[in-house]
Amino acid sequence: MKKDMERCRVVYGVLKTHIEFGAYRFGDTLPTMENSTENFLVSLETIRSAYLQLEQEGYITLSQNVGSTVIKDYSEQEIEQNVQHFFSIRKDALIDLSKSLRPLLSHAQWVGLKNAPAKIYNNMKELKENRELQPFIAFNHIMQAYESLGNDLLTRLLWQVYMFLESPFLCVAGNPWCEFALNTFAPQSLEFCLKQDWDSLRDLICRSQDYLSVSLCEFYQERITLPSQNKLSFTWSPYKKVSQICYSLAMDLLVEISLGHYPVNTLLPSLNKLSKEKNVSVSTVRRALSLLNGVGAVKSVKRIGSRVLPFHETTENCDFTKPAVRRRLLDMAQSLQLLTLSCKAVSRITVSALDAAGIQKSMELLATVEARQQYHLLSYDALELLKNFAPYEAVRTIYGELLLQLFWGYGLRSLWKAGDDTSDFYITCYKTFMQSLEKADSVQFSEKLEELMIHEFRFTISRMVKLGMHEAERLLIPDLI
Numbered sequence: 199m200k201k202d203m204e205r206c207r208v209v210y211g212v213l214k215t216h217i218e219f220g221a222y223r224f225g226d227t228l229p230t231m232e233n234s235t236e237n238f239l240v241s242l243e244t245i246r247s248a249y250l251q252l253e254q255e256g257y258i259t260l261s262q263n264v265g266s267t268v269i270k271d272y273s274e275q276e277i278e279q280n281v282q283h284f285f286s287i288r289k290d291a292l293i294d295l296s297k298s299l300r301p302l303l304s305h306a307q308w309v310g311l312k313n314a315p316a317k318i319y320n321n322m323k324e325l326k327e328n329r330e331l332q333p334f335i336a337f338n339h340i341m342q343a344y345e346s347l348g349n350d351l352l353t354r355l356l357w358q359v360y361m362f363l364e365s366p367f368l369c370v371a372g373n374p375w376c377e378f379a380l381n382t383f384a385p386q387s388l389e390f391c392l393k394q395d396w397d398s399l400r401d402l403i404c405r406s407q408d409y410l411s412v413s414l415c416e417f418y419q420e421r422i423t424l425p426s427q428n429k430l431s432f433t434w435s436p437y438k439k440v441s442q443i444c445y446s447l448a449m450d451l452l453v454e455i456s457l458g459h460y461p462v463n464t465l466l467p468s469l470n471k472l473s474k475e476k477n478v479s480v481s482t483v484r485r486a487l488s489l490l491n492g493v494g495a496v497k498s499v500k501r502i503g504s505r506v507l508p509f510h511e512t513t514e515n516c517d518f519t520k521p522a523v524r525r526r527l528l529d530m531a532q533s534l535q536l537l538t539l540s541c542k543a544v545s546r547i548t549v550s551a552l553d554a555a556g557i558q559k560s561m562e563l564l565a566t567v568e569a570r571q572q573y574h575l576l577s578y579d580a581l582e583l584l585k586n587f588a589p590y591e592a593v594r595t596i597y598g599e600l601l602l603q604l605f606w607g608y609g610l611r612s613l614w615k616a617g618d619d620t621s622d623f624y625i626t627c628y629k630t631f632m633q634s635l636e637k638a639d640s641v642q643f644s645e646k647l648e649e650l651m652i653h654e655f656r657f658t659i660s661r662m663v664k665l666g667m668h669e670a671e672r673l674l675i676p677d678l679i
Contacts, residue, residue, distance in 0.1 A: 205240050208361045210248040212238075217257050217270055218280035221369040224271035228258060231266075239341060239357060281370060285417075286424040291432045291591075293418065295363050296411035298592035301543035303359075304407055306344070306352065308400045309539060309676055311391055313346035319391050347539075348672030351436050351532040351603075355596065358434050367414060375413040379406070432592050436529065436599050445526070447476055448486040452605045455495055455506055465503040466496060492516065492523035494609035516609030518665045526606040528669060531658055533603035535673050537581060538655045542648040544584050544593055549640035551589040560587060561635050564628065573624035577654050578604065580631060580647055610661060623653070652676060 216222050229237060234245045249266055252258045258266045272280070285292070344353060368376045383406045390399040437445055454460055467475065472483045487504055490496045494516030498504040507515055517523055552560060560583050567576050578601070585597040627650045634643035655675060662670040 205238075206244045206247040206251075208358070209234075209238050209240060209244060210251050212361050212365050213248060213252060214255075214257060215284060215366050216369050217252075217268055218272065218277070218284070219366070219369050220272060220274075220277040220371065222268045224268055226268045227264065228266040228268065239353075282422060282424040284366065285422050286426050287428050288430050289418060289422070289426045291430055292363055292367075293411070293415060294590050295359065295432050295592040296414045298590040298596075299359070299410065300404055300407040301547050301590075302540050302593060302596060303356070304400075304403050305543060305676075306347065306536065306539040307403050308396070309674065310344040310347050311387065311399060311403075312396055313674060314342070314391070315346065318342050318345075319388060347535065347674045349532045349535055351529060352536050354436065355434060355536070362432055364410070367410075367417075370417070373413070373417070375410055378409055378413075432595065434596060434599060436533070436603055443478060444482045444485040444489065447478055447482060448489040449602055449605060450476070451486065451490060452493070452495055452608060453602070455490075456605060456608070460506050462506050462508045464506055466506065468503065489522055489526065492520045493526065493606060512609050518609075518667065523609075524667055524669070527610070527662065527667060529603050530606040531655075531662060531670050531673055533600040534607075534651075534655050534658055535676075537597070537600050538648070538651040539676055541581065541584070541651050542644045544588060544597070545580075545644040545647050546640045548584050548588045549635065549638065549643045552587060552635075552638065556587055557635050557638060561632060564631055564635070567628060573621060573628055576624050576628055576631075577647075577650050580650070607658070610658070624650075 213228065222228060228234070228249070231242060231245045231249060234249075235242050238245065249258065249260060252266075253260050257268065257270050259269055260266055341353060341356060344356065367373060368379070370376075383402065386402055387399060390396070390402060451460075451466070460466055466472065466487070469480050469483050469487075472478075473480045476483070487496065487498055490504070491498055494507060494512035494514070496504040496506055497511075497515055518527075549560075563583055563586075564576075564579055567573055567579050581597065581601055585594055585601055588594050588597065627646055630646040631643060634640070634646070652675070659670050659673060659675060
């Protein structure tokens with residue numbers, strides 16, 4: 199089995215940070231590898247690789263009898279220097295991400311907890327009664343609560359956010375956010391879930407995410423004095439293994455096809471030419487083209503090449519039985535679910551932040567839907583608006599990745615247009631969007647966008663199930679609130 203090097207790198211970084219921040223001191227033992235697989239929600243192989251790297255770099259020793267013992271002996275001054283350096287180069291990214299969490303994840307967290315199975319609440323209750331709730335354990339149970347959404351892509355996003363922001367911040371000594379998360383949020387969220395007090399739960403989630411941002415900003419003001427240099431940004435890949443570049447190549451080609459860079463009925467460049475243009479191996483190009491054949495974007499003929507298919511031929515040439523195609527279509531549906539869960543809050547802050555020039559550009563972007571008479575693509579253009587103008591970089595980054603995943607639904611497009619007879623609904627949504635932008639009415643815009651996204655998410659899931667992709671039924675369909 200190939201090691202997941204990206205996750206190994208993140209786990210290694212988190213454990214190294216805990217040692218450098220003094221959360222684990224000289225002579226302390228790290229959690230067992232088995233316990234760490236539960237804490238980090240990764241494989242034992244990934245944990246073992248991270249521990250071996252820590253040993254090779256002189257942070258720990260590994261012993262079969264004792265376990266993993268910290269051998270780095272940092273002084274208090276060195277610990278403070280480590281904290282200063284870590285947070286100084288991440289200042290802009292961490293503050294921006296902390297402000298992005300509420301619009302991106304608050305509704306998803308609320309829906310996940312509201313629909314979580316009772317056993318999750320019982321496990322959390324038992325854990326709280328039997329031993330002190332630790333940050334990793336609390337994170338693990340929150341992640342279990344999200345399982346009701348059935349969204350692996352969301353889980354990967356939450357994992358990345360936690361490892362980049364929350365885990366390092368939680369292990370800083372004297373952190374008020376840690377105390378709030380463990381002693382206020384954890385018990386109160388459990389109490390509200392058991393009582394089914396969903397309004398109070400929603401308020402608590404929003405208050406918790408706001409407090410994280412406030413605490414982080416105060417931490418920077420009061421403690422971090424080192425100037426910010428060599429700034430690091432928050433990044434996220436929706437793929438389990440970022441090394442699988444054939445997906446990225448296939449996506450690049452798919453976007454170029456959609457934009458008309460490769461016109462209908464023309465041939466894509468040859469394998470060797472694409473290999474040189476994209477700086478990848480011929481085998482990678484071959485796998486990417488196989489995936490494009492599977493989603494119905496092209497049709498490859500031996501000794502002739504790969505012809506770009508017209509719109510009406512995509513569905514009949516899409517191989518819905520191919521495992522790689524099914525996985526990518528599921529990625530599309532999972533992205534659509536996350537966009538549906540977050541679009542209301544994200545659009546509200548985005549439209550509210552637009553100045554006159556931003557409103558004009560947004561209206562021009564949406565007007566292309568009417569000019570092309572392609573109202574069925576309205577949701578994509580509305581989400582593109584949010585990706586371009588959201589006030590936080592993390593929101594723009596994540597929405598950019600999620601929107602790319604929607605291109606995997608290329609083979610469903612003709613089904614969508616032929617099967618959906620609600621053109622009046624789309625036109626009404628379009629008019630509402632334009633009126634809302636003209637009046638800078640963020641509430642009306644966000645409510646109509648959520649309505650549109652729920653409609654399209656339900657349609658997508660129903661079509662996928664009819665085509666035999668029953669794994670899509672795991673994705674929880676949210677209701678309007």
